[in-house]
Amino acid sequence: MKKILTIGKYTLKENISNKVFNGVLYFGILSIFFTTLLDEVALYEGGRVIRDSGLFLTEFLVMLITVYISSTYVIKAVAEKSIYLVLTKAVTKSKYIMGINLGIIYSVFCNVFVMGSILGFILYTKGQFDWWYIRALFFIGLKLSIVSTLGVFFSIISDSFVTSTIFTLFTYILGHGVMEIKAISEKLTGSVFQWVLDLLYIILPKFNLLNYRDYLKQGDTNYFMIVGYVLIYITCVVVATNIVFEKKRL
Known part of the structure; x- marks a missing residue:
C-alpha cells in the first residue's frame, strides 16, 4: 500500500509540473473570473447564472485536463523509459497502475478544489454560496475520477495518444x-x-447519476448508493486495466 501511495504522490507532483496542466488550470481560473461579467448582462438572477456557468466551466476544463493526463501518462512513461525505472524497484505492474490512477484522481480533486474555491468565493459575495454548490463540486470530482480511470485503461490498450484520447x-x-x-x-x-x-x-x-445540475436543488440523495457505484465502477476498470497491463509487453 505504501508503494501505491508513493507512486500516487509522485504522479500528482508530476502532473502539477506539467505545462499543459498548468496552462488549462490558469485559463480555467481566468474564465471563472470572467463569469462575473455575466452578472451585468443577465436580466435576472445574475448570481445563479454565474453559478451555473462557473460549474460548467469547472467540469469542462478539468475534464480536458483529466482526459489529456490519463490517456497519455502511461504512453509517455513508456516512450521516455521512465516506467522501467519504477518497475525495476520491486514495484509490480498492478501497484504501478493503482498508483497512477490514485495520483490522477488526486489531481482531479485538486483541480476541482482550486477552481471551485475561487468560484465559491465569487458566489459567496453574490449570496449564492450554499451546501448544494459544495455537493455539485463533489459529484463533478466523482464523475471525472471515473473518466481518469477510463483514460488510463484506453492508454494501455491503444498505445496511441490520439486513439486513447478519442476513446476517453x-x-x-x-x-x-x-x-x-x-x-x-x-x-x-x-x-x-x-x-x-x-x-x-x-x-x-x-x-x-452524477449530473451536478440535478443536485443544485434540494432533495433526497442516496450518497451511499452513488459513492458505492463510483467505487465499484472504478474498481472494475482498474482491475480490467491491470489484467491487460500484466499481459502487455513493454
Whole structure:
C-alpha cells in the first residue's frame, strides 16, 4: 500500500509540473473570473447564472485536463523509459497502475478544489454560496475520477495518444446519454442493434447519476448508493486495466 501511495504522490507532483496542466488550470481560473461579467448582462438572477456557468466551466476544463493526463501518462512513461525505472524497484505492474490512477484522481480533486474555491468565493459575495454548490463540486470530482480511470485503461490498450484520447472523450460523451441509449434499445426489440445498445448501457458509466445540475436543488440523495457505484465502477476498470497491463509487453 505504501508503494501505491508513493507512486500516487509522485504522479500528482508530476502532473502539477506539467505545462499543459498548468496552462488549462490558469485559463480555467481566468474564465471563472470572467463569469462575473455575466452578472451585468443577465436580466435576472445574475448570481445563479454565474453559478451555473462557473460549474460548467469547472467540469469542462478539468475534464480536458483529466482526459489529456490519463490517456497519455502511461504512453509517455513508456516512450521516455521512465516506467522501467519504477518497475525495476520491486514495484509490480498492478501497484504501478493503482498508483497512477490514485495520483490522477488526486489531481482531479485538486483541480476541482482550486477552481471551485475561487468560484465559491465569487458566489459567496453574490449570496449564492450554499451546501448544494459544495455537493455539485463533489459529484463533478466523482464523475471525472471515473473518466481518469477510463483514460488510463484506453492508454494501455491503444498505445496511441490520439486513439486513447478519442476513446476517453467518446466515453465521457456517451456516459451522459446512457438513458437515451436505453430508450433506443427498447424500440429495437429482437435486433442485433438492441444487443449492442444493451451492452453499451451496461458497460458505460451512468453519468446521469452524477449530473451536478440535478443536485443544485434540494432533495433526497442516496450518497451511499452513488459513492458505492463510483467505487465499484472504478474498481472494475482498474482491475480490467491491470489484467491487460500484466499481459502487455513493454
